[in-house]
Amino acid sequence: MMQLIKMAFRDLLRNKRRSFFSSLALGMxxxxxxxxAATVSGEIRGAMDTSIRLDSGHLQVRAKTYDANKNSVAYEDLIxxxxxxxxxIASLEPVSVATPRLFASGILSDRDETTGIRILGIDTSSPAMAPFKDGMLTGKYLxxxxxxxxxxxxxLANKLSLKAGxxxxxxxxxxxGDVDQQLFTIRGIFTTHTPAFDEYTVLMPLAKAQAIxxxxxxxxxIFVLLKNSDQVDNVKNALQTEQLQVVTYLKMNEVLLQTEEFSRGYMVLIYLIVLAITAAVIVNTLIMSVFERTREIGILSAIGMxxxxxxxxxxxxxxxxAIGGIFAGLIIGGIMVYFASTVGFYIGNYGATSMLIGERIYAYLTLKDAIDLTIMAFIVAILAALYPAIMAARLEPVEAMRGGKI
Amino acid sequence: MEVVKTENVTRIYRVGDVETNALRGVNLSIQSGEFTALIGPSGSGKTTLLQLIGCLDMPTSGRVTVNGKDVTNLNRNQRADIRAESIGFVFQFFALIPTLTAYENIEMPLLLAGKSSSERAERVKQLLEWIDLPDRANYRPDQLSGGQQQRVAVARALAINPALILADEPTANLDTPNGRQVMDVMTRLNKETGVTFLFATHDPRVIQYARRVVTLQDGLIIKDELVEKSAVGA
Incomplete structure (x- = not known):
């Protein structure tokens, strides 16, 4: 076996440039x-994080009849x-923050421009409001x-050309069931770096939201953040009562999870396409090698191999x-993922209200993805050798040596 | 002991609709220790006969026996086993593996035969001395002259102590001094080890080394004679 390994290694060194580029193809x-993989994971992970931070929390405790899609403010639908x-709720050990929120539909108008918005009545002093507080661009916080x-x-400010004051x-x-209207002053403008969210959200103190x-x-x-998202089911079970429904972030972000599942499905297809192209390069290299070494293969066969x-x-x-390619791939991929995870890709206003995607996607490579893809690349490289290997093994020594100008 | 026996061996090559009768019924018996030349003009069937005896090819009809074993209808792997156990080859071109050193080339058949590391080392050292190239052990083929390469090929053929060494035009690509050196080595090894040599040639300088000369023409043996005198170059 050692002799075979030695021969294989030296054979690859015979045409260093070709071997290098074949490995590099696999590496690329x-x-x-x-x-x-890191981009898709990062996008989904980022969207989930954003949703949890801004909108869904880890859990929401609602009245039994509350329907989140309707933003109902009827008494029977509220807590x-x-x-x-x-x-x-906040007194429970796994809970980090629990704060009441009121959601209501509304219309914001400025002279001749109007737009539909969602009023978010908040406890402005809650730590859960940190993303808004930290994201203040102009004016002052509430x-x-x-x-x-x-x-x-x-x-929203840009859309309606509004500014603080x-x-x-x-x-x-x-x-x-009626509507009420009132003149408000814009105290400040915030960004959550999530254009889809920033476009339709108006924040006001909970007491004022209850008044209007x-x-x-x-x-x-009740918007609930946990210290550890793994505790979500335990806390949900602890909070569940006859009068209240407790909804987890997984349920509230179903669209996101479905998108993730769909993304993973088509990513496998893309993986296979990329790897098939890579495999074609390796097959080509090895077939060239079989043609060039036909006589040698004949000799080896003649002496009893x-x-x-x-x-x-x-x-x-x-x-x-494959090993060379994987080594190169991990280095090149590592550098690319590092930049994509620190600098990110700017995508602008791409999200939707049902899926809050930030204006920038930060890649996130899971260890599982890295291992799976590395193994997949290795297996594909090995499978790519199958056809050339069979081709070489089927050469009759006499034919092989004749092919080598015997 | 009879090392090789062919009985009514024919070999027909078919290329498209064209049939070529390379051998038309060859009967040949080679005894252990012989140093036999197979001669004849180009296209007479010398190489084809060597390939059939060497289990590199299969006859169209007839029977081939090597070292007492019928090898006529063996499958690919069984033929590889026979080659690995009983037959050494020396080819016209310097058939060494270019990525392996002289030492490793000679070692290869021993590896394929499953010999231990110490057995291999001892045997390769002995063979390198026999072919007078102990100082070239770590040279790659492209660092050796044609004659040296062919001597390494002879050593490789001899590595497994085969019953038979088949050499196809072993000196065809060598100049006279190198050709003589290779034939001297082959003759000496034949005498010292008793291994049977069967070589195809049409070089008169080589034929004079043979103790038996079999002449082929148009796929048939037309003459088979023993040569009494001792090898000239030995």
Whole structure:
């Protein structure tokens, strides 16, 4: 076996440039796959993180009849005494933050321009509001006792050409089925770097949101963040009561999870296409090698080398190409993934309200993806040697030596 | 002991609709220790007969026996086994593996025969001394002269102590001094080890080394004679 390994290695060194480029082809293929896998993982992971931070939390506790798609502010769909409920939830050990939120549909108008928005009534002092507080671009953040101030997202501000200090008219649904409207002052403009979210969200203190929607001391949901997302089911079970429904982030982000599943499906197809192209390069290299070494193969066969050993020789050569390629691929791919995970790709306003994608995708390579793709690349390289190996093993010694100008 | 026996061996090559009768019924018996030349003009069937005896090819009809074993209808791997165990080859071109050193080329058949590392080392050292190239052990083929390469090929053929060494035009690509050196080595090894040599040639300088000369023409043996005198170059 050692002699075969030695021969295979020296055979590859005979045509260093060809071996190098064949390995590099595999390396580039693997690097591309690592980047693609990391990008998809990063996109999904980023979207999930964003959704949890801004919108869904790890859990939401709602009234039994509340339908998140309707933004209902009818009393029967809301939680009474939300601060009390939130405080109880916050006292649970795995819970990091629990804060009441009121969601209501509304229309924002500025002179002749109007747009549909979602009012988000918040406890402005809650740590859960950190992403908004940290994302303030202009103006100042809200106080809980502010009765006429709102915050709007950057995208919405740009859309309606609004700035901090501007007055806008806000129309909101109320609990009795009417609408109410009031003039508000834009206290500040924030960015969450998630254009789809920033385009339709208006923040105001919970008390003010309850006042305009006539939902005194009620909230749509208790927004809950956990210290560890693994605890989500335990906490859900602990909070579940006859009157309340507890919805996990997995349920609230079903579209995202379905997208992930779909992405993984078509990524496998893309992996196979990339690897097939790479395999074609390796097959070509080894077939060239068989043609060039026809006489040698004949000699080896003549002195008693069996077909299985001749095949092994080509599999070993392919393994060397694969090892070189994988080494190159991990280095090139590692560098590309590193940049993609630190600098990210700017994609702009690409997300939707059902799937909050940031304006920048940061790649995230999981160890599992890295291992799976490396193994896949190795297997494909070995399989690529199958045809040339069979070709070499089937050469009759006499024919082979004649092919070599005997 | 009879090392080779062919009985009514024919070999027909078919290329498209064209049939070529390379051998038309050859009966030949080679005894152990012989140093036999197979001569004849180009196309007479010398190489084809060597290939059939060497289990590199299969006859169209007839029977080939090597070292007492019928090898006529063996499959690919069984023929490879016979070659690995009983037959050494020396080809017209310097059939060494270019990526292996002289030492490793000679060692290859021993590896294929499953010999231990120490057995291989001892045998290769002995063979390198026999062919007067102990100082060229670590040279690659392209660092050796044609004659040296062919001597390494002879050593490789002899490595497994075969019953038979088949040489196809062993001096065809060598100048006279190198050709003589190779024939001297082959003659000496034949005498010292008793291994049977059967070589195809049409070089008169080589034929004079033979103790038996078999002449082929148009796929048939037309003459088979013993040569009494001792080898000229020996």
């Amino acid at each position: 293929g693997l690097a591309l796959l690592l980047l693609m 009474a005494n939300p601060n009390e409920v939130a405080a109880k 106080e809980n006792d502010d009765r006429s101030g709102i915050l709007i997202g950057e995208t 501007d007055a806008v008219n806000l129309l909101a649904n109320t609990s009795n 929607t006539k939902t005194e001391d009620h909230a749509s949901a 069996k077909s299985t050993r001749i095949m092994s020789l080509f599999f070993i050569e392919s393994s060397f190409l």
